[in-house]
Amino acid sequence: MLATIMHAAGDVRIETVPDATLVEPTDVLVRVVSACICGSDLWPYNLRPADAPPQSMGHEAIGIVEAIGADVQRLKPGDFVIMPFAHADGSCAFCREGLPTSCVHVGFFGNRGLNGAQAEALRIPFADGTLYPLDPTARNLVGDAGLLASLLTLSDVMGTGHHAARVARVTPGVTAAVIGDGAVGLCGVIAAKRLGAERIILLGRHDDRIALAREFGATDIVRERGEAGIARVRELTGGFGAHAILECVGTGDAMATAIGIARPGGAIGRVGVPHYEAIPLAGPAFYSNITVGGGPAPVRTYIDELLPDILEGRIQPGRVFDQVTDLAGVPQGYRDMNERRAIKVMVRP
Template sequence: MDAAVFHGEGDIEVEEVPDPEIRDPTDAVVRVTHTAICGSDLWFYRGQRDYPTPGRVGHEPMGIVEEVGEDVTHVRPGDRVFSPFSISCGECEFCRKGLHTSCENGAGWGGENTGAQGEKIRAPHADGTLVRVPERYADDESVLESLLPLTDVMCTGHHAAVSAGVEAGDTVVVVGDGAVGLCGVLAAKRLGAERIVAMGHHEDRLEIAEEFGATEVVSARGEEAVEEVTELTYGGANHVLECVGAESSMDTAFRVARPGGTVGYVGVPAGVDEAAFLDTAFGKNVGLEGGVAPVRAYVDDLMADVLQGTLDPSPVFTKTVGLDGVPEGYRAMDQRDAVKVMVKV
């Protein structure tokens, strides 16, 4: 079968690899029909994070179950499924707490578990990991495209909003206009926020933020941006979503937070020196909550909203490619020519 393989900085190639097979009785083999390229994939693509070379890539799979191990009971061949970016058993202490990303038997996509940017994947712990799409929606392309962001970015944006304590009537600031930040806007709106200030540097992305419910957008940079948001929010917001992971975005998030507020952070940290913002956090008594999103804990509620037509994060996909177009998809995201790339296999 064909799959995308990382060979070094800026080098993604689609090549022939072995088909996945059932190894354990809890495994499933899934034929991928949809997947995506994530902003976090750019860290290794740009040489800013270590990654095995050569290495299979991708962590946002959706497809059709082809084969299951003898112990799998939740899904069967022919089912339409998708998966969170992390593999989880669904039974250990942390899964029972809703912290599936700390699963005692967990893993990520790639390596032995095969990357999602390919024709097929082996899904370990299929009962705990795979999410079954109700049969009546299994071939509805518009619904499937709306569900695909639930593999990562929609649930991650939701985790930022929940971690920041967003509730009905609140004022919220979202730092970052990538797919996670845009989904953070959508999540804050879903939770009932009255004012949502979206901070970013790209007019086309801020337009999507407004479509998703942002009441104000700020495109300035640095000190000017902080001053503008502080003025708009009369001294800062009690709820700030940090959706980038850079040192500058973390610093901004704490500076625009109101004293006693909370920053919900979900941006994958890259080159962050915590000393740069801890003084601000300490002096203002600003709390920090969040981390890697336990997608499996959120996905059922969010899927219900998608299926009833009240939630649609699919506009974050601004470019669609086939599997052979994955290298171009990485280039487009790296050059900011696309917010997020959907891959139809």
């Protein structure tokens, strides 16, 4: 089968690899209907050492179950499924508490020897606890490109933006600030609007993304960065800052900005994969009673809540996909996202 393999920074190739097969009795095989390139994939695309082993890429997919292991109970061949970016057994204490990304058997697709989802097919461990099967009639939706795109966001970016909003305690009437205008940040705007934020400030600099953010519900745009961006947000909020901060980037500068624009008593939901050593919590963060939380989003837990709004058209997170390619076009898709010519690239094997 064909799959996306990253060999080093900037070196992404489509290669023929051994077919995915069942290994454990709890596995299923999924034929990928749609996958995508994630903003987090750009970190290794820019920073992966040349001597690192090749890595199978992709952790977001929807697809069709093709084969099941002997111990699989909830799934059958032909099921149309959403594949969250992490696998989990669905039965441990953390899964029962709604945190499958802390499952005692957790793993992340594209790592630890697992096939990535930017491929024709892949093996799903602990499939009963990992995959989210859609209604049997949903297979008929494969031809609805807009709906298909929105369903794909439930495997990561919509659930991750929602997680940021939940951790940041977005409730009706608050002012929310979203740091980052990538796909997760844009989905964070959707989430903040959906949860009732009265004012949503997007910190971003790209015109196409800003336009989409405004359609999703952003009320104010801050293009400045660093201290200038902090000052601008405080100016917009009467000097107090925002109640809820959605940090969707993962850099030290983004976290410093998040703390700088948080209102006393406010909360920061961080979902950008952290590329910094420590959170600067001393000083203002402590004396302003700012709460900082977040981490890998338990996206499977959120599907029950978000799916009806997608199926009924109340939210359309699939609009973050502004480019579609086949597997052969994936290397160019990485270049386009890295150079900000695309927000998020969908892959149709």
